[in-house]
Amino acid sequence: MGYKADTSLPVNDAIYDIAIIGGGPTGLFASFYAGMRNMKTLLIEAMPELGGQLTFLYPDKFIYDVPGHPKVLAKHLVENLVAQGLQFRPTVILGERVSNVVKLGEKLFMIETDKGRYYSKTIVICAGIGAISPRRLGIPEVERFEGKGLYYVVTNKWEFKDRRVMIVGGGDTAVDWALNLQNIAKKVTLIHRRGQFRAHEASVIELFHSNVEVMVPYVVKSAQGDSALRKVTVMNLDTNEEEIKEVDALIPCLGFIVDNTVLKKWGLEMEGQSLLVNGRMETNVAGIYGAGDIAHESGSVKLNLICVGFAQAAIAVNVAKNYIDPSSSYFPGHSSERRF
Ligand SMILES: Cc1cc2nc3c(=O)[nH]c(=O)nc-3n(C[C@H](O)[C@H](O)[C@H](O)COP(=O)(O)OP(=O)(O)OC[C@H]3O[C@@H](n4cnc5c(N)ncnc54)[C@H](O)[C@@H]3O)c2cc1C
Missing domain, CATH: 3.50.50.60 (FAD/NAD(P)-binding domain)
Structure with a gap:
């Protein structure tokens, strides 16, 4: 065998x-x-x-x-x-x-x-x-930061204390982590490719009343850094315009x-x-x-x-x-x- x-x-x-x-x-x-x-x-x-x-x-x-x-x-x-x-x-x-x-x-x-x-x-x-x-972003230049700023699973939320965090996704996991980390991280940005969220309605309402910066419809295009992730380039799907965000941690929540x-x-x-x-x-x-x-x-x-x-x-x-x-x-x- x-x-x-x-x-x-x-x-x-x-x-x-x-x-x-x-x-x-x-x-x-x-x-x-x-x-x-x-x-x-x-x-x-x-x-x-x-x-x-x-x-x-x-x-x-x-x-x-x-x-x-x-x-x-x-x-x-x-x-x-x-x-x-x-x-x-x-x-x-x-x-x-x-x-x-x-x-x-x-x-x-x-x-x-x-x-x-x-x-x-x-x-x-x-x-x-x-x-x-975890379902991956599949962008090689982003994947190289796994363990150095790219996290597919959050095991300890205190790891993100005072860091600039970007979360990707529109489901419960993405929205829950955004809400969970908003008072721990220095800044939380949530990007999602659509205007509609799959997360529970109550969580989405809470999200839009929170300190989380919500960017829709955006996707991750690339990432930059040295020994660790420093910046993420995101693209607006309506205008194709790109924007560079200073980020210490990128957490894609794209399902499993x-x-x-x-x-x-x-x-x-x-x-x-x-x-x-x-x-x-x-x-x-x-x-x-x-x-x-x-x-x-x-x-x-x-x-x-x-x-x-x-x-x-x-x-x-x-x-x-x-x-x-x-x-x-x-x-x-x-x-x-x-x-x-
Ligand atoms: C949305 C949802 C709701 C559900 N609600 C209920 C409910 O109300 N009541 C109920 O009784 N059941 C429910 N279920 C079903 C229940 O979750 C499963 O029956 C249960 O999880 C089965 O347990 P398991 O340990 O056999 O398998 P799993 O929970 O699938 O665990 C298997 C583990 O093995 C690991 N693994 C697999 N292959 C390898 C490998 N090659 N090497 C190392 N690790 C490996 C996997 O990563 C995984 O962690 C629900 C399922 C879903 C999806």
Whole structure:
């Protein structure tokens, strides 16, 4: 299985009992169960933050169908899942996308990301709808400032204190960040290619009553700087006139794209975009399991719901535990009878 290994990648010698690919709700719950079963755990997430679709696609929406939560904001559910999922201190790798999985021998896999190589006895694929990545501006002379003034994901808003910030986009993320940063940054400019905004009406009204400089219909044309971003050239789409703005940070909020095409290269049986698993969450490769949105259990109804992923994660991890150590039972015992 897998394709040829990339021998130029840095090697991490530790051998994990279980590697979880994807840090969405399913992967986070799998991480909790793996810890509860005393498994040496590795969690790899392509994005710089955990939470999957909840973090990147609908952080401020309420969810009503998670058991035990009559109503919970997606981002608050993620906070709790992270607290629960990381309590046994798994190794967490953020911002690395798994590109290849190679079976090296009985109960030993090599996992390659775009930045490194890891070893594990078992793997649970919780890749959801695929690796989430931000939609890019696609202008090479702007992209070169990534990490030096160009930010596709905001992880710490205080990083922008007293800086001149330009945000690009017309959706909720763009408008929310503009409003959020207006009292932290020295100046906030929001540019959008259209006069209409997709963001919630109330937020747009707030925007036009705020200190944020709103420029429509404008697009980013180029960027200038030295070791860091200093200026951004924007163009008015009505007049084609260009303007240079002095900017320390450019934050495009253009949505996200998802990609799960890499899975097909790992020799795993797929059905359409889904990874085929049986009732034990096993794939066609012994030692590799699937759970959550990515998985399709043959013969069952596929429901892409958080609660389904939780149950599948619990099954996958407990079956993996028994696979590594056949003397251990599938049943993990009741967590209520443990002291953590
Ligand atoms: C707008 C919206 C509203 C929703 N509302 C609800 C609701 O009310 N109730 C409900 O139950 N469900 C809801 N859902 C569905 C729910 O969000 C999903 O069922 C859930 O997120 C699936 O979790 P997951 O962990 O399986 O996958 P995801 O949340 O997709 O997480 C998968 C993670 O894996 C990572 N990943 C993928 N490939 C790789 C790779 N190669 N290497 C490293 N990392 C990788 C991704 O970056 C991602 O972070 C909603 C979905 C959307 C879009």
